[in-house]
Amino acid sequence: MDLLDKVAIVTGGNSGIGAGVTDMFAKHGAKVIIADISLLESDSLADKLQRQGHEVYAIETDVTKVETVESMVSETIKRFKTIDILVNNAGVWAAQGFVDRAFSSPEDWDITYEVNLKAVATVTNAVVPHMKSNSNGKIINVASVGGKIGSPTNPAYMASKAGTISLTKSSALEYAKFNINVNAICPGFVWTPMAMSIEEQLGSNHPEFTNMTPREIYDSLVAEKIPLGRDQTPDDIGNLAVFLASEYSRNVTGQAINVCGGFNMD
Ligand SMILES: NC(=O)c1ccc[n+]([C@@H]2O[C@H](COP(=O)([O-])OP(=O)(O)OC[C@H]3O[C@@H](n4cnc5c(N)ncnc54)[C@H](O)[C@@H]3O)[C@@H](O)[C@H]2O)c1
Numbered sequence: 001m002d003l004l005d006k007v008a009i010v011t012g013g014n015s016g017i018g019a020g021v022t023d024m025f026a027k028h029g030a031k032v033i034i035a036d037i038s039l040l041e042s043d044s045l046a047d048k049l050q051r052q053g054h055e056v057y058a059i060e061t062d063v064t065k066v067e068t069v070e071s072m073v074s075e076t077i078k079r080f081k082t083i084d085i086l087v088n089n090a091g092v093w094a095a096q097g098f099v100d101r102a103f104s105s106p107e108d109w110d111i112t113y114e115v116n117l118k119a120v121a122t123v124t125n126a127v128v129p130h131m132k133s134n135s136n137g138k139i140i141n142v143a144s145v146g147g148k149i150g151s152p153t154n155p156a157y158m159a160s161k162a163g164t165i166s167l168t169k170s171s172a173l174e175y176a177k178f179n180i181n182v183n184a185i186c187p188g189f190v191w192t193p194m195a196m197s198i199e200e201q202l203g204s205n206h207p208e209f210t211n212m213t214p215r216e217i218y219d220s221l222v223a224e225k226i227p228l229g230r231d232q233t234p235d236d237i238g239n240l241a242v243f244l245a246s247e248y249s250r251n252v253t254g255q256a257i258n259v260c261g262g263f264n265m266d
Contacts, residue, residue: 002246004029007080009072011035011063011123012090014042016192017142020234021087021241026054028242030085033076035061035069035123037090063090063119066126073126083130085245088120088164089142093157093194104156116160120167128175137180138245141168142237143256145186145264161186165256172254181253183244188260189222190232191215227262 008025012018013034025032026049034042034056042058049056057079061072076083092115094108104112120141131137146154147161165184172182189195199214199221209217222231240259243249258264 002028002242002248003085006030006084006245007033007076007082008085008087008245009033009035009076009083009123009127010087010089011061011119012037013087014038014045014058016194017187017190017234017237018087018089019045020236020238021089022056023049024235024238024242025085025245026052026056028246030245031055031080032057033072033079034058035063035072035090037062063088063123064114066122069119069123069126073130077130082134083127084134084136085138085140086123086127086131087140087142087241087245088123090119091116091142091194093198094154104154108154108156112156112160113163116157117163117167120164124171128178128180131175131180132178135179137175137178138249139171139175139180139182140241140244141165141182141184143168143184143186145188145258145260148186148256148258148266149264168256169254176253181244181249183249183252183254184256185237185240185244186256186258186260186264187237188232188258188263189218189226190234190237191218192234222261225263226260230261232259232261 008030010018010022013022014036022032036042039060046056046058059072062068141164143164144161146158147165150158168184196214199217203209
């Protein structure tokens with residue numbers, strides 16, 4: 001119970017990696033607010049975890065809208081009086097209709113910038129005053145190994161994640177004097193709804209993947225590119241999030257840590 005009674009907000013916390021982080025935080029004793037744009041799925045995960053005895057609640061939040069972010073933070077304070085941990089996890093791969101091409105469309109650039117990067121600053125700005133008043137806080141930004149290595153097929157996403165890594169370092173410098181640690185997690189391949197849609201796009205655009213299901217494409221990429229060669233789950237990301245949210249990481253800040261089975265080693 002490394003997070004006993006800590007209050008955490010997880011953006012995009014009802015699906016894939018965010019759901020894994022929410023689940024792990026709850027199991028380690030945290031009280032969790034799922035701040036996701038899709039309320040139905042958030043309510044359903046919160047209900048499931050409440051039935052297991054955990055304090056998990058859903059608040060409908062569009063992280064790109066300052067007003068809804070501020071009202072989610074106020075509601076969290078009203079319920080729990082404090083905020084100890086923020087996980088900026090909400091993310092998008094690209095705008096609807098993304099197809100494999102050399103350069104992302106203007107819509108891809110806009111949505112990935114708005115959700116993956118600018119919203120990290122928006123939610124952080126709304127939460128930090130509460131952490132400052134406690135002289136304590138842990139902020140975890142979910143970036144991607146893509147932000148370190150780039151890609152020829154979705155530069156907008158990769159740039160947004162490189163931006164998240166940069167923002168993590170700036171925030172770590174800005175908030176260190178308030179005893180607020182800010183770190184990024186850089187996942188490699190994780191089988192989630194986002195991964196499924198990426199593999200669907202690969203399947204429709206690359207002849208070598210024709211007649212393969214999205215899961216088969218994903219498994220073939222893991223086998224080819226991941227030194228450890230095993231499937232990676234949202235819980236693998238959740239494990240690092242628990243460490244970064246706990247006092248075990250009290251002297252870790254400004255880092256961008258990969259969880260990728262050795263896919264990238266920088
Ligand atoms: N799956 C992977 O292989 C992988 C790899 C590296 C990084 N990531 C990153 O991990 C994070 C989670 O991705 P995932 O794979 O679990 O994807 P996912 O699509 O399963 O989950 C993303 C969540 O973000 C929410 N969201 C989207 N826009 C939002 C908004 N405007 N406001 C609030 N919530 C919003 C969605 O509703 C969803 O619940 C993302 O930041 C993603 O870029 C994923």
